[in-house]
Amino acid sequence: MESVFEIIAEPNRRAILSLLVSSQQSVGEIERQLRMPQPTVSKHLRVLRDAGFVESTVDAQRRLYRLKPEPLQEVDAWLAPFRRFWSAHVDALERHLDRMGHDRMGHTKEVQSTPAKRQTRRRR
Amino acid sequence: MESVFEIIAEPNRRAILSLLVSSQQSVGEIERQLRMPQPTVSKHLRVLRDAGFVESTVDAQRRLYRLKPEPLQEVDAWLAPFRRFWSAHVDALERHLDRMGHDRMGHTKEVQSTPAKRQTRRRR
DNA sequence: TTCGTATATCCCTTGACACGTATATGCTGT
DNA sequence: ACAGCATATACGTGTCAAGGGATATACGAA
Numbered sequence A, B: 001m002e003s004v005f006e007i008i009a010e011p012n013r014r015a016i017l018s019l020l021v022s023s024q025q026s027v028g029e030i031e032r033q034l035r036m037p038q039p040t041v042s043k044h045l046r047v048l049r050d051a052g053f054v055e056s057t058v059d060a061q062r063r064l065y066r067l068k069p070e071p072l073q074e075v076d077a078w079l080a081p082f083r084r085f086w087s088a089h090v091d092a093l094e095r096h097l098d099r100m101g102h103d104r105m106g107h108t109k110e111v112q113s114t115p116a117k118r119q120t121r122r123r124r
Numbered sequence C: 001t002t003c004g005t006a007t008a009t010c011c012c013t014t015g016a017c018a019c020g021t022a023t024a025t026g027c028t029g030t
Numbered sequence D: 001a002c003a004g005c006a007t008a009t010a011c012g013t014g015t016c017a018a019g020g021g022a023t024a025t026a027c028g029a030a
Helices: A011-020 A027-034 A038-050 A070-087 A092-099 B011-020 B027-034 B038-050 B070-087 B092-099
Strands: A054-059 A062-067 B054-059 B062-067
Touching (some): A011 A027, A011 A038, A011 A054, A011 B070, A027 A038, A027 A062, A038 A054, A038 A062, A070 B011, A070 B070, B011 B027, B011 B038, B027 B038, B027 B062, B038 B054, B038 B062
Antiparallel strands (some): A054 A062
16 A cells, blocks of 8 residues: 555545544444445555554444544645645736736746756747 | 546656646656656656646647646645644643643544443443 | 354455557657 | 657556455453
């Protein structure tokens, strides 16, 4: 399985995580609320636990699963650079602002990391 | 392919996205920087474009790919509830605070959505 | 101990998808 | 028109994970 991203690629697993965000749940409760067969729930929980998304405690014969923050924080961290990107990029709005001469700081518009690779004409 | 999450489950695709966050790039530039075969790059870009993660414009015989914000914003949106979760959950720190009698508001600790399901003894 | 409930694991099949390699398409300059 | 580069697509293959169903394990109540 490996990466955090592969884990949350599975819709049922995302559903389970969303369920657990409000409070801890037993396998049976998850099974009923999500209407999925119990082995499926258990298997996904196994994956989630191995990846550190959840932890479980034993309560009689049930297991109570609750969320652990770290892996999703990792996703959040990966997302950070992009957030910067799109907040500097309110897109149409940005163009408006630019036309009003707002000139914030260094904008992405014409910044080329490989500046003069252009060989022939620029087309359009 | 379907969901945004499956798209970013692929490491190479995440690499491409991360590369594009700084500035737009041609296929060849991506190919070189990420050291992956050109067909691979093209195929992943195809997927990313179909899913709305990137868009391309033609520049002579190259295609310049650039990021589009929406799909990743969707991921960000999905993450939101969890952010609330873990900021209410500084965990060990929280316990410290609780011991100091901080009693913020309704904490997750003993909040059961199914309150009195407990059948026998609590074990431990 | 025997039964019932809760959960985990096993086996098997099926379907995606990523990759490599080869090839097609498209554009450019000569 | 031709050669060369940049990019896209097609095909065949291997891997891996999800799902269904049956079964195993663990615990509790009687």
